[in-house]
Amino acid sequence: MEYEAVIGLEVHVQIKAESKIFSRVRAGYGHEPNKLVDPVVMGLPGALPVMNKAALDGIIKAGLALNCTIPETCKWDRKNYFYPDSPNNYQITQYDQPICDGGYVEIELPGKNRGEMGEHKKIKLTRIHLENDVGKLNHFADDSLVDYNRAFTSLMEIVSEPDMHSGEEAFAFLTAIRQTMIYCGISDCDMEKGQMRADANISVRPVGQKELGQKIELKNLNSITGVKNGIEYEIKRQTRELKKGNVIKQATWRWNADLGQTEMMREKEDAHDYRYFPDPDLMPVRIDEEWKAKLQAEIPELPWDKQRRFMEEYGLPYSITAVLVPDRVLSDWFESAAKQQPKLAQAIGNLVANDLLRELSEAGQRLEDCKITPDSLLGLVQVVEKGTIPKNVANKDVFPEMFKSGETAEQVIERKGLKPDFDEGQVKVWCQEAIDENPKPVQNYKDGNEKALNALLGPVMKKSKGKANPQLVNKLIRELID
Numbered sequence: 001m002e003y004e005a006v007i008g009l010e011v012h013v014q015i016k017a018e019s020k021i022f023s024r025v026r027a028g029y030g031h032e033p034n035k036l037v038d039p040v041v042m043g044l045p046g047a048l049p050v051m052n053k054a055a056l057d058g059i060i061k062a063g064l065a066l067n068c069t070i071p072e073t074c075k076w077d078r079k080n081y082f083y084p085d086s087p088n089n090y091q092i093t094q095y096d097q098p099i100c101d102g103g104y105v106e107i108e109l110p111g112k113n114r115g116e117m118g119e120h121k122k123i124k125l126t127r128i129h130l131e132n133d134v135g136k137l138n139h140f141a142d143d144s145l146v147d148y149n150r151a152f153t154s155l156m157e158i159v160s161e162p163d164m165h166s167g168e169e170a171f172a173f174l175t176a177i178r179q180t181m182i183y184c185g186i187s188d189c190d191m192e193k194g195q196m197r198a199d200a201n202i203s204v205r206p207v208g209q210k211e212l213g214q215k216i217e218l219k220n221l222n223s224i225t226g227v228k229n230g231i232e233y234e235i236k237r238q239t240r241e242l243k244k245g246n247v248i249k250q251a252t253w254r255w256n257a258d259l260g261q262t263e264m265m266r267e268k269e270d271a272h273d274y275r276y277f278p279d280p281d282l283m284p285v286r287i288d289e290e291w292k293a294k295l296q297a298e299i300p301e302l303p304w305d306k307q308r309r310f311m312e313e314y315g316l317p318y319s320i321t322a323v324l325v326p327d328r329v330l331s332d333w334f335e336s337a338a339k340q341q342p343k344l345a346q347a348i349g350n351l352v353a354n355d356l357l358r359e360l361s362e363a364g365q366r367l368e369d370c371k372i373t374p375d376s377l378l379g380l381v382q383v384v385e386k387g388t389i390p391k392n393v394a395n396k397d398v399f400p401e402m403f404k405s406g407e408t409a410e411q412v413i414e415r416k417g418l419k420p421d422f423d424e425g426q427v428k429v430w431c432q433e434a435i436d437e438n439p440k441p442v443q444n445y446k447d448g449n450e451k452a453l454n455a456l457l458g459p460v461m462k463k464s465k466g467k468a469n470p471q472l473v474n475k476l477i478r479e480l481i482d
């Protein structure tokens, strides 16, 4: 019998905000333990939560960017449980009236090769709701210590429908969410800092069966690759069990990245009774059209749209867009040069995606701090276009100098004496010589073999000591023969 996997993800994303979700205390990471706390965070008697507008703005924006419906009202509920990571005995969350309903995430699966766009799919969302994050337990040899700095950080939970079928799809789903959040400035989604966390719900069923199989929930997934690996491992394990005739029991498992395997944590999750009830300390929130429209206007062009537009408007190859677009700053940088001369966009894209990124990484620099500007890069491409210097000289000799010094292309060419000391008339003379010295390829060309003329390029380049512009040489040779 053939089996198929079904996967639903719960993705927690911290919203970037100055203060915490229901208190004035600063939100932050990497501080001395238990410094970012106050009576609300500590759950002291009499402390009252106050709604943080920045958190609402963040989740509404996320919902709009992920194609959700934003109902007019949402409300707050208490999810009751006792665990040391929460001094309140409950988490403030949203039970039956979340801020965002439905929606979907557009994902891209890997293409046949690096240069080819892969299949795009829409993964359905169930909802996105807002809640307070909880503290962090740090385990030591004999004891565990709790740090409440993270507690009450604004946290969204993005819940997907059981709509994915492989580790690869889950990987693409998380990547797409991460990029969208970063583009919109909602979160940096740094998984190492816990700004994005995912739980994977995984089940397997015989192909053709309508009902979902029994799922397990996989926790402790702390990188996007970890999610993919954990899911793939679990699919194999469950399939093997089912083939043996065993049943899958509902349980919570954890991914052990060091051993590369899943391990059972506890069985029967659904025994939990959270006794949800509306939080009496917080008013429901009404979100009107005006509020939504204001946030909608702050959402930038999203990555997939930008990628499609770069391909259409500038004729960029997929492989270049796949490098540029995931980085909003980089792609905007590219575009501020490209939109001035759309015809040169491909050459600009190549330099940005290859040469600029290489220099940045070698220098350990950020784009924001580098000396080369979109305008000066455009200047370099224009100099090549005009035929002043050949492309390989531009890439190899001029660009790295511009990167280091912040000079314009002309300044580098001047300083390093890269400008050829001959003009077009001289190139023409060399071309004529090459034609006279190579009658065979010339005849082949006349007989209809377009490529035969390539044989003349070398001799001319040699005469010019490599300084002639190949495009110009090609043009002149053709003109002279025709």
Ligand SMILES: Nc1ncnc2c1ncn2[C@@H]1O[C@H](COP(=O)(O)OP(=O)(O)OP(=O)(O)O)[C@@H](O)[C@H]1O
Pocket (backbone or CB within 6 Å): 006, 007, 008, 009, 010, 159, 160, 161, 162, 163, 201, 202, 203, 212, 213, 214, 215, 217
């Ligand atoms: N049989 C199944 N196989 C795979 N995924 C499933 C299956 N049934 C439900 N799911 C997925 O499991 C997730 C359930 O998340 P939800 O937050 O609704 O409940 P929960 O995990 O019980 O609650 P909690 O937030 O307390 O963990 C959803 O992403 C859903 O798509």
Ligand SMILES: [Mg+2]
Pocket (backbone or CB within 6 Å): 010, 157, 159
């Ligand atoms: Mg959940």
Ligand SMILES: [Mg+2]
Pocket (backbone or CB within 6 Å): 010, 199, 217
């Ligand atoms: Mg869950």
